[in-house]
Amino acid sequence: MKTLLIYSSLTGNTKKVADAVREVLPENTDFYKIDDSYNVNDYDFITVGFWIDKGNADKKTLEVLKTIKNKKVAYFFTLGAYPNSEHAQKCTETINSILISGGNTLLGHFLCQGKIDSRMTEMFKKFPEGHPHAMTEERKKRHAEAAKHPDESDLNNAKIFFAEIIMKILK
Ligand SMILES: Cc1cc2nc3c(=O)[nH]c(=O)nc-3n(C[C@H](O)[C@H](O)[C@H](O)COP(=O)(O)O)c2cc1C
Known part of the structure; x- marks a missing residue:
């Protein structure tokens, strides 16, 4: 099984998660930044990591996601919102629908704050x-919580999540 791990990270949060995920993917996994040179068509299983920008995957990642067709795909992302928020849920639905419309088999996703x-x-x-964007107490609290992530527990959870996906694929 040819495996690819690609990620996009503006300020380093998603890179931390990508480095953790890399540890549990098969040894021969190819690992690239999103704007490196690779061809998604060369792989059977693709893991994509990205950050959330205005309620969607960041722009560079979005372009790549649209080119992935008929593959086994899993993904992870980091975001400022709480992982169990409606906003996070909407982001997930948006990404799922892009990948499903490419005929891909979704194996799951992992997310955490960054x-x-x-x-x-x-x-x-x-x-x-x-103003809807004003710095409310709630927003202040959320930014302060996000500032603690990804933490060791997020990175461990990401590893467990992807190790389980690999077990499922290999079964
Ligand atoms: C320009 C910009 C837009 C963002 N938009 C959102 C957003 O719509 N929703 C959200 O939850 N977080 C948003 N964030 C927060 C980032 O998704 C979050 O901090 C993420 O962990 C950044 O990952 P990185 O360090 O890998 O770049 C935004 C951050 C930036 C810089």
């Missing part, structure tokens, strides 16, 4: 009270 770039946090502070 520290939000301080420039984003500062930007939110500029919106006036009452």
